[in-house]
Amino acid sequence: MSKVDLQKIEEAVKMILEAVGEDVNREGLLDTPKRVSKMYEEMFSGIGEDPREYFSTVFHEDHEELVLVKDIPFYSMCEHHLVPFYGKAHIAYIPRDGRVAGLSKLGRCVESVARRPQLQERITSTVADSIMEMLTPYGVYVVIEAEHMCMTMRGLKKPGSKTVTSAARGIFENDENKRREVISFIQMS
Missing domain, CATH: 3.30.1130.10 (GTP cyclohydrolase I, C-terminal domain/NADPH-dependent 7-cyano-7-deazaguanine reductase, N-terminal domain)
Structure with a gap:
């Protein structure tokens, strides 16, 4: 799996928040793009994995x-x-x-x-x-x-x-x- 581009995700989340009319500089949203990028890195960690590998030991x-x-x-x-x-x-x-x-x-x-x-x-x-x-x-x-x-x-x-x-x-x-x-x-x- 290629390394997740956390910076790109952060930029995209910031753009989405702006697109829905939010103020990305308000206190509650300041770190949201960073939190979402880390969450996506974890939630999509299966990309590129081969699930068959778990059955290589029998x-x-x-x-x-x-x-x-x-x-x-x-x-x-x-x-x-x-x-x-x-x-x-x-x-x-x-x-x-x-x-x-x-x-x-x-x-x-x-x-x-x-x-x-x-x-x-x-x-x-x-x-x-x-x-x-x-x-x-x-x-x-x-x-x-x-x-x-x-x-x-x-x-x-x-x-x-x-x-x-x-x-x-x-x-x-x-x-x-x-x-x-x-x-x-x-x-x-």
């Missing part, structure tokens, strides 16, 4: 049954409006030949993909494809549920509405019972 365990990590919190920025969306990711896979990933790697993959201007649908499929390619499991099933501020703060203005996306790979594409099993586990408290 463990071998005599386990070829469902593995599910659910309620993985994440946040991202809608690439259409540059406002946040946030929610939970649920990742299930069935290891093949005992190839398992460290559980934290599933969360790191989600975070890497989410930390860039993004669409929820793309996060869902990228996570599923990364796991499928690197672990070669029997199947992967990713479900993401999120609230989008572009629907809450503007336009439709429907706070609390959630968008749910899923990506099924391998055995989960055609085995309705396997998908149902994952959904039932996700719904458990």
Whole structure:
């Protein structure tokens, strides 16, 4: 990833504030461009990362049954409006030949993909494809549920509405019972 141009972001934020009629010299806004530039550097830290890298280390365990990590919190920025969306990711896979990933790697993959201007649908499929390619499991099933501020703060203005996306790979594409099993586990408290 190329270094983030903090100065350029600061200038752009100052221009936006001026464009909406704000006084960029008033006390509360003096350091806002600097704060926003640092925030963007952090929030877009996934640009240029390859989420597959989190699965370069694989463990071998005599386990070829469902593995599910659910309620993985994440946040991202809608690439259409540059406002946040946030929610939970649920990742299930069935290891093949005992190839398992460290559980934290599933969360790191989600975070890497989410930390860039993004669409929820793309996060869902990228996570599923990364796991499928690197672990070669029997199947992967990713479900993401999120609230989008572009629907809450503007336009439709429907706070609390959630968008749910899923990506099924391998055995989960055609085995309705396997998908149902994952959904039932996700719904458990």
